[in-house]
Amino acid sequence: MAKPTERIYRHRLGTRIWHWVNAVAIVVLLMSGAMIFNAHPRLYWGQYGANFDRAWLEIGADARGGYLHLGDRRFDTDGVLGRWRASDGSVRTNAFPGWATIPSGYNLALARRWHFTFALVLAFGLLLFQVASLFNRHIQKDFALRRGEIAPASLWRDAVAHLRLRFHDPDNPGAFNTLQKLSYITVVFILIPLMIFTGLTLSPGMDAAWPWMLDLFGGRQSARSIHFIAAALILLFILVHLVLVLLDRPLDGLRGMITGWSRR
């Protein structure tokens, strides 16, 4: 049994609630977003873009099987993207496979219902978390980079420490390390807001109300492309985040994010 002195209060209640609510929202948004992408699995740059215009990314299927086109390059993705076998054994030719989408069978209308419900959870959850974290000084105390922290030598030291699976400063085990701070800042203050605003730019009603979004992102189809790229980066963050949790005493980390308390 750990002594009380060896335990550390890592996460406040608000942070823990936001973390889990946001985790559910982001998974639902990624999967319902994949279904929405399936309705028109082509991405463009600019104000307009449809079947006769040049797509910079396309997922599809032809006689050779499923493919992903990136510019002029073709990647064979048969079995995973473009053409895949559904759980009932039938062969489908949608972009993302059923195990990656909500709902699992093609249904744009229902995917949109899921997406717009959890978009509200994501957006207002983030707003609450940001405001609360400013007032309880979570941002200033834990996110803010200290002087010299992003100097190349310091970043190098932190990267090497990560490779040695040393994630905590022994003198201050409750603090985030530099790469952790940078990735959280990127997600909380850049990627998720980017998702929200590029998502709003896809709404013709919001484009009329806030036309500066069209200028900011270079058009609705550019916003759609950026929405997709930012989603891919968030997925990458989640994967790295999960790997690091698994490498750094996963049960202890899980306990910390549920009860707030973890071992030193």
Next chain:
Amino acid sequence: MIVTRRKLIGGLAAGGLLGGCDRLGESPPFRKILFSAEQAHRFLQRALTDRMALAREYRSDQMSPVFRTNGTNNPGTPDYQAHVDTGFTNWRLQVDGLVARPLALPLAELRSMPTRVQITRHDCVEGWSAIGKWHGVPLKLLLDLAGLRPSARYIVFHCADRIGGAPYYESLDLVDAFHPQTILAWGMNDRLLSVGHGAPVRLRVERQLGYKHAKYVMRLEAVDDLRRAGRGKGGFWEDVADYEWYAGI
């Protein structure tokens, strides 16, 4: 023991989570929550932004080189074909329902009314966009001509095309019906509207998605309640596939 638990968790994560979302998407109470987001978005948009804000209008050099058609490309009924063959000279736009003066307007009369020309972006619910130029009569002028009764709350657009046997229709509330860019377009890209794009007239409602832009409009009906039109959800795609009635999202 540990392996069993892992298998259990793995099974829950893979089959359970996904199957769970599909089941949730079919459960009536949960659908009620999912479907209420449409009202939340409409309320937030209408409450926080300018209701009369205009959709972006583009320059002619920003237009799509090819504007694809979508939905029905030709109603193909004998009645419609007869109108095509006679250049819609015998066609009349019916305006009725909760109006003081029901109208039956020939196409030539619509074309002689004040025309709004706008180069706007058409956003399909599937995700693509195309920019085209539309020429048409503001819907407000027609509604003022007919004189809406105070009880009128929605305008229903009855169309000539049928999909799977069901007639296409759409509807708007009065905020969008009276919006300055809401027009009944009889022309596109400096030509008369083609059959593929909805001749003789189609609705343009520039702050909503493509399926609201009813093609082959035959009749406008002012109503106080959408429940009596079609299967009651205010539009063809709303009825058959649960798309949002408010398509400004």
